[in-house]
Structures are given as structure tokens and as C-alpha cells.
Amino acid sequence: MLDIVRKEQGIQYTPTNLADLLAIKLKYYSDNYFPEDKKITILDPACGDGSLLKSIDKYFSNYKSIGIDLDITAIDKAKQNLESTNTELINMDYLDYFDKPVLDKTIDLIIANPPYIRNTVMGAARSQELSSRFKIKGRLDMYQVFLQAMTENLRENGIICVITSNRYLTTKGGADTRKWLNENYKIFEILDLGDTKPFSAAVLPAIFIGQKKKNANNNSVPFTRIYETNNSASTEAKSYPELLSSDSGIINFNGHNYELIKGVLDASKNPKEVWNMATLEDNQWAKELEEHAKHKFDDVFKVHVGIKTTADNVFIKKDWSDLPISERPESPVLHNLISSKTITKWVQSDKKLLKILYTNKMENGKRTVIDFTKYPKAWNYLLNNKEQLAKRKYLKRANREWYEIWVPQRPDIMSKNKVVFPDISPNAKFMYDNNGLFVDGNCYWITVKPNVDEKYLLLATAVANSDVMQKYHTIKFQNVLYSGRKRYITQYVKEYLLPDIENTYSKKIIALMQSMLEEEKYNKKFEEKINYYVQKCFELK
Template identity: 35%
Template structure:
């Protein structure tokens, strides 16, 4: 089962092993690491099991791997460790050719007894050799040793009736739980981390993937449906490393914003074969996202976009009132798991090669990119009604600073702040190189205000334990940096919105900001601004990162912006000239002039990277 960040649960599948008439073992789940909601709670939380068409697509991939596997005896054991209503296991049965279906044993685990009962109905009498459904926690059955080569596959003593180590599975098909650390709770997250050797931000599906790896025999087939986040975000690096080192990847499908689920999730399909010591991956990569059909482009009519995701079709497919752009290529994965997994093909490789040949470096060579401040008590530190407070409790103006938020974001220049714009109580002196809080005795009104909220602020134990004053902001950055030239931009935006920030403004945590490194030429700030706001950077982003949400919104995080390319400075003369004119027009609120200069600047950026205008438009 897949559980979204908000505890919205997603589909699951059932897996095999046991006697036919499907009698679930009503075992206690008291040792469960994670107790999933009952049926009523699932409905209340918008739970959605794997849609039949998507289940069929994933099952077809798994069955193809089983059929192609050498030494197939005709008997195969299939597992779904979080089987939900059994849709994925049924899809395996439906996809299996006659010679394979009669030899299938299907095993499904789930902590939700209602789901197991639903799976029993789904799988009853489907014509396979055996079905075994158990209301237990799959993860509680496993321990993984610190020494990876000797990792064990062990069911605990309380689970002796479950399959033993010699009964590893031939295939696993699953849509495992996806629950992030903040939902799991620190105690559960720490237990999972200790048991499964997880580090960093712990997601429940990480533990499932590790346990599934142990449960899968060498040469066994994995069909995994999960969030596509692991492909491109920094916290997905451990998942990328695990998959690359334990599997031969066969196919990756980024299903993006296809809306195959009713819930707002962006899924991905991974099809792989258990194989240790893989030195290089030769994996097919398919990407599909919603789009508007270009006027002159041909399209294929489909009932479901899944019909054309076999790797043989690239282009536009339309059906059900939606249009999708389908791209095919192969996985581009470096030995460094911190680098996102992305797609490459002949056209992409040529394009990137041209960009690299004309680039002088990246944004990270001349600037430091950071997320904005994190107060961890916004209701205390950030307000738009400071002037409404009694004068005796209204913090001194010296400590109140205008705040950049994503609501104010606009290209080139920060627009004039509205009268009700938010300001932040920033208890540091802006001229200070060090993060030293002010002495509240020097600011009696701020002191009175903060004392009213002392209990709330002191409850942030992590602030106190780190040796900080109780009234400090958790992530304030170096105060003096707010007085220096900088660029800011929102975390999430369909198109890039990079803009200059005036002295004294502070950037909130829903935005990022970039300041030049000490030895960087001041000219780079305007060059960065021109590149970041160009259509070129949209193409670059989509080629290398492609971390898109619904409605085509991109995530502009530091890990991506750091890798934005810079043209050679000697080729940036015209860019700088136009930038001066554009910033003047933007400052003077001349929209027509700004629009004309933007088009000219866009052409110059493409040309600076060796790409002719016709490629850009």
C-alpha cells in the first residue's frame, strides 16, 4: 500500500505462496512497526488502491521478466508485501500465460484486516496453484545484518509458519507504503533506521525496498510502483544507490502528472532483476507528462496513456480530454548517487554536449545558493499586523524587516511591497558577520513581545540544546548577507521567477536565495539572473532534473540551481547590456519595454550556449 505524505494511502498488490481457497491467517499485528488505518480511516483520508489498468501494466512488465528468465521451471512464487485489496496479485494472474498461471503461488501481507478480506475476495478461485494472505507486518519479519554480504532473510520466531529462507520469491510486485519521517514519528523512524541501515531522511518505502530485496531470490524480478521523487531529489540518493547496486534495472517509467490515481501523486514504475555487483546499468527510461499539443504535432489517440508505454513510441498521445508528451531513452546514472537519475538519448546527449562546450562553469562556482530562513515559530516571528500591536509591545523598527515570500515573487525585480506585506522579527544586527543575537535589554519593546511568547519559543528544545538563546530563529543565516546584493526565487513555480532583492530584505523559507562568493565578479549576478529567467533554463531543467509537480510546476531547489550553467563571460557582454536596460525598464514599470527586452535577452542566452535561435523557439 502506498501512503502519501498527508497519510493518503495509495494502492497495493498481493503476493503469493500457500493453499488455494484463500483463507487469510488472522494473525495479530501487535508487533507492527506501522499500523495502517482501518477501512473507515482509509476512506476519511482519501486512500486509493492501485487502479486496475496501472496494476495490469505493472504486472505485464513483471510477467515478461519471469517468462524471459532462464531456468524457469513453470512454478513461480510471487509476493506483494503490502497487498491491500489484492489488485496487483490478481493482475499477475491475469497477465500470466497459461503455462505459467497454473504454477503461480501468490502471497500477500497487509496490516489491515479489512484489506486482507478484500484481497481474499479478489483472489478467490482465480486458477493459480496457491494463495496465502496474512494480516501481518511484512517489515516485522525481517532483520538485515550490518554486513551486507551476510544479510539475512529471517522471519521471527512468532512467524515460523511463514516462508523460510530457502523459500525466497521469484518475483515481487508492490506499491509499498510511502510515509515520510514527520508522519512516521521519530521513534518509528529511528527503529526503522536501525533495523534496515537507513540514514538521513527516513521514508517507509525505503525499508520496504530493502526488505523486498532480501526476500527476492537472485535473478528474481521486482515490479515496484512508488513516488517518482527518488529519481530526482537529494533524499532519494540512498534509494538510487541501493537499486543500482542490488539490481539490474530493466525499465524506469516516470508517470509524472498522468493522474492515473485519484490522489495527487506522481508515481514511477521500476522493473528490475535481482543481481548483485552490477557495474553499469543499461536501462530503458520512459517519461510521460501532461502537455498542450503543439499545433503542428501529430498525435496518437488512446483510451489510456498506458497503451503506448512499451518503449516503442515517442511523441504525443491524447485521450479522455488529456494530452501527454511521451519521451523514451535510457537511464543516465552516474556512480555518484547524489546525482539525480535522468533520461538520455541521442538528441539529449548532443544538446548537453553543446551546452557544456560553451559553458564556463555553473552557478555554484560563483554563488552560494541557500533556502531562506526557518523560524520554526512563524506565528511569533512573522506577521503582517505588527502596527496593530500596543506600542509598548511593538518590536523596535530596527528588528523588523520586510520579508520575501513566494507570494511576492516576480521576474527581475521585487514588486513594490503592499501595505500589509509581512515583516519578520529578526533578533540580530544586520551588520554582524556572526550569528549573535541582540541583547533584549537594548530592545525593551521586542523583549516584552517575546516574553509573551516565551513558553512557545522555549518549547523548541532543539534550539536550547544547541546552545542558542530561547528567542532565536532556528535558521537565520549570516545577518550581514542580508545587506549584500542577492537573487531570490520561489521554491515551486511553473516558470522561473528569479529577481533581485534590495538591501535589508530577508528571504523566507518558501524561497531560495543566491549571493555571490567573495571573489566573484559582480557582473555574474546579472548573468545569473538572465540565464535563470530564460526559456533555455527551462529546457536545461527538464533535461537534467525534470522534478515537476502537477500543472507543470517545477521545483527550483538549491541542488538544481547550483548546476545551472554559466556562459563564458567574454560572450556575455551583450547579455549584460540588455540586462541593464531590462532592469531599468522593470524598475520603471514599463511592461511593453520589458517584454521586448526579455525576448532579446532570451535569444542572447541561447546563443551564448552555442544554440541557434530556431532551437530556442
């Protein structure tokens, strides 16, 4: 039970070898800024079982440390784990304690692994209170609050070494955090630990190391980035300090192979742009590709999200014929549905599609709910599931019927030719659909904007699936999940590049795509040719 509570509260104690890495980094940077004879004050504001403070004791000598934690059980465990008499342990919520005079701008160094709690877990009242108190906009995560509170406690030129979620590095929603860090710190180093899984929680961590200094020059920040790969390793690391001190390359760690990339990023640029962790060579390659492109996807396409029922077990099934005849929905209200589970690259496979009971129709150019008195079997089925469906109070608040799909999208647009792709996938999986499939909410779909030739969809399918565009995606959009899975979301795909459709090689690509559609199956030889033609389209050597 205790483990469940800790998970809900975002409590993830720091493994010893990762705690050692933070202590080693903090010691390295502090030695450059603090006299050898100065007694340093070090704070861990969420000390848990004391693992970070124990590592501090290994690498620091002339210091006093303060550990704070709300959990009395954790404090008791920390007392048992810490042999040093240099540490004061305080049982209190740090966010209620950080502005006490005893801490106010007196801290030289901070080492921290704050809790991973989003506003959906901490509750609306607490979330609103913290958002107002720390002036944080949008979706709140507890690490953002801790970052600001800890900065208040640091003395000018004090140094922080903190583990957080890596989301702020590569997502649109991280813009405010990127801006705040750039304005308040001289950033020494950023380590994206990727999917090395130091914690049991499904959070990908990053380490931020910086010195409290307003408006410093952060246009050349060293970074290290590491994610699992299928490539063979050339060396092995047995600990995080050993792993992160390695040169760029493929390294075996904890039984998995990881690609480690080191480079320099510009953290001072427009915070709406993600912090791009790519080598100079890769960035130069991406710049060349952009220079040779004719369009971005956003110029010619509209990207849509799929249907969100908020009751998939009711509306979506593999086989509706399993139901009693009296509840088996009539065929006009059942539609073939493509989802992340059934989607295939290039063209639709023979894999059996799901079917969705769809509750809306188009009437006089507007989407409206279907009159189910015309479909008595479907209506019987919905009535038998009313208890579950009626619990969706947000439908009632929106003046919608209890039996409706929450986000139905426009069926007339969805029935058109389009390109469909999953939200999350290890590799590109863009599928051309000319069968009018409906699209599940775990996928996105692309249609052409008004007055745009539909042949652009054929070109887009090929380009999006190509090795060229996947390399570009990896360089520019680095929101990678566990086991190398990538996000393919609107803000990324809108930035994909297209060559001139009148280019000789573009025309060859479109012809190959049309042949593949006619054969209604994937062809390896087509893919090899398409990869070659895409390179030629963008004038790549």
C-alpha cells in the same frame, strides 16, 4: 477515520488499471525467463485489498501467489475480491515475516506497492531499528526497506515489478538507492508516472522492473517519463497500459494533457549523479551548452536558504499596524520580507511585501540577539506570544533565547545586492534585489563570492530566467512536482551555467538588466532580447 489512518500509515491501494499495467509488465518479462510449464510463485508483500493479486489472476495461469498484509481488514477485503484458489493470504507484518524459511529465496516473481512511510511518521525507534537492520543511511523511507527485504526473498534471476516514490531517481538523497539497485539488479525498465496522480497521496510514483542479478550491465536502461503539460494533445489514452504503451508525444489522459518521453538512461554511472531521463537529442544539446559555458554558478556565487522562523504566524505579517499600539513593534526591528507568495520574475513588483520581526543583529562581525529592552513595544508583543514561542524546545537545547528566530541567517549579507528565487515554482522566477530585502525560508538567494564583480548577479538573473537555462534545468534536474511545478534548490542552481562575462552579448545582457532596474518594472521587449542574447552567448543556433 479509517481513511485518515490509512493515509498516516502510507496505505494507498492500487487502482485496477495501474495494477493491470504491473501484471502485464511482469508477465511480459517473466515469459522470457521461465519455462511455460513451470509453476511460478508470486509474492505481494503488502497486498492490501488484493488489487495487484487480482490482476495477476487475469494474466497468469500456472502460478501460486502469496499475499501478506498487516491490516486484517485489508486481508478480509482481499479474500472477498479474489476468486482464485491459487492465493494464500497471510495477516502479518511482512518485515517480521520475510526471513521465514517458507519465503527465503523461493520467490520467482514479486509484484508490490509497498507503503509510503517516512521516518518522521514511523517514529524514531522504528526508524532506527530498520535503518540498523537493513544498513540504510540518512532519511529512511519504508519503500527502501521493502526493496531490500523483497530482494532477499527473490531467487536468483527472479523478477520484481514494484511501485515506489520516484524521489530516488532525481534527488541527491537517492544516491544510495540508485547504487543498491544497480548492484543487485539487471534493470529491465523504469517508468516515472510523474504527476498522473494514481493515488490520493502527494507522492509521485515510479515503477521499477528488474531481475535479481549482481553487478549486471545497466548502462542502457529503457525509461518512460510522463508529466503534465500545457501543450495540446495529439492522441488520447483511457488506461495506464494504453498510456504507457504509447509513443513519445502529448497525450490526453483523465482529462489532462501529459508529455510522454521515452529513451534510455545510464544507471551504471556514479550514483551521486541522478538518473537522467532525457532523449539523446536533449542530452547532446545540454552537453554542447556545457562545453560553451565559462563558469557554473557555484564557481562565482554562494547560494543561501532564507530565514526559517518556525513560528511564521508570530514573526511575519502583512500589516503590523493592526496590532494595539502597545504591541506594535518599533520600525528598526521590522524588515521588508520577500517570499514565494510575493516574489516576481526579474525585478521587485509593486505587490505589497510582508514584514518580519527580526530578532538578530550583527556585532563585531558576529550575529547576536537584539536587546529588546530598547524596543518595549516589540518586547510586549513577544511576551504576549511567549507560550507558543517557548514551546520550541530546540531553541533551549541550542542555548538560544525563547523569542529568537530559529534560522535567522546573516542580516549584513542578506542586505547586499542579490538574486532571489522561490524553492518551488512552475517556471523560473529569479529576481534581482538591490533593496536589501530579507528573504523568507521558502526562497533561496544568491550572493557573489569574495572578489567577484557584482555584475555577475545581473548576468545570472538573465541567464537563470532565460528559455535556454530552463530547458537545461528540465533536462538535467528532473525533480518535478504536481502540475509541472519544479524544485529550484541549491544542488540544482549551483550547477547552472554562465557564459564569459566579457562576451559581447553578456555585456548587452547586463546593460538591459541595468535598464530594467532603472525603470523598476518588467519589460516584455527586454525579455525577448535577453532570450536571444543568452542563446548567442552560448553560441547556440
